Amino acid sequence: MTSPALPRSLASIAALPQADLKSIFVTDPDRLGKLVLTQGPIRFDWSKTHLTDDVLAGFLKLADEQGFAAQRDALFAGEAVNNSEGRAAEHPAERGEGNADSVAHAKMLHQRMRGLIDAIEAGALGDIRHILHIGIGGSALGPKLIVDALDGDGVRYDVAIVSNVDGTALERAVEGFDPNATLIAIASKTFTTSETMLNAASAINWMVEAGVDDPYGKVIALTAAPDKAMEWGVDETRILPFAESVGGRYSLWSSIGFPAALALGWDAFESLLEGAAAMDRHFRLSPQAKMRR
Numbered sequence: 001m002t003s004p005a006l007p008r009s010l011a012s013i014a015a016l017p018q019a020d021l022k023s024i025f026v027t028d029p030d031r032l033g034k035l036v037l038t039q040g041p042i043r044f045d046w047s048k049t050h051l052t053d054d055v056l057a058g059f060l061k062l063a064d065e066q067g068f069a070a071q072r073d074a075l076f077a078g079e080a081v082n083n084s085e086g087r088a089a090e091h092p093a094e095r096g097e098g099n100a101d102s103v104a105h106a107k108m109l110h111q112r113m114r115g116l117i118d119a120i121e122a123g124a125l126g127d128i129r130h131i132l133h134i135g136i137g138g139s140a141l142g143p144k145l146i147v148d149a150l151d152g153d154g155v156r157y158d159v160a161i162v163s164n165v166d167g168t169a170l171e172r173a174v175e176g177f178d179p180n181a182t183l184i185a186i187a188s189k190t191f192t193t194s195e196t197m198l199n200a201a202s203a204i205n206w207m208v209e210a211g212v213d214d215p216y217g218k219v220i221a222l223t224a225a226p227d228k229a230m231e232w233g234v235d236e237t238r239i240l241p242f243a244e245s246v247g248g249r250y251s252l253w254s255s256i257g258f259p260a261a262l263a264l265g266w267d268a269f270e271s272l273l274e275g276a277a278a279m280d281r282h283f284r285l286s287p288q289a290k291m292r293r
Ligand SMILES: O=P(O)(O)OC[C@H]1O[C@](O)(CO)[C@@H](O)[C@@H]1O
Pocket: 136, 137, 138, 139, 187, 188, 189, 190, 191, 192, 193, 196, 248, 249
């Protein structure tokens, strides 16, 4: 709930004199020292923004008034901070940070994902060279970002990600894919999203038309609703669940990241989780006034 103090505090920050970039470097020559944060391999530079000591002090006061520190603690404790759904928001647990039970559960599910990846690499599902990832919104954008960003020599499988229900999107995605050597990853937290289920059925048809022996045997489900995936026809051994408390837009860190973990390798996926965990720790442990350092 927004406190009545919020508009007042924001208005007082907005009313502060707007400094121009050239002059704030003259009046505040130590800006680089104060407004650059190096965290692992990432360098954040806020020195070339309108932020001044007064504006920052205003935001810190505002954060205090809004009970920011207590809210942050509640997030990492696994309390129900997602008010609209009445549940926790536990994506940090996927990275090893947060409520101990949730962290242990996420670790166990990651081990399950790793086991399936090892089995695929060992040929348990036949000769696999291509991954067709089907999902929409948060169930597609995270893996797409990672695969696009890290695509290169180290990528062991061709990955195509399809969200659009226009049939040509699927046709284009599988251009050059051998249907017999393709794995279909159906990514849906609810396993009911109509675009995803339609594309999944079309992908199965594509395999059937190409004469693939057991198309359902090439399907992996990435979902928080394993029962729905089973009803749809996915064998339990190829279902990679994740917790309900992981929101769609943050699900990359869960089994939704499967195509990235398979294509880039488990070590790369683990490094991604570790990098995110370092930022979680920074966010959780930095005193508010030092957040930017
Ligand atoms: O993962 P699902 O359940 O298929 O939902 C897909 C997307 O649709 C939304 O529910 C709404 O856009 C997103 O939160 C989610 O990422």
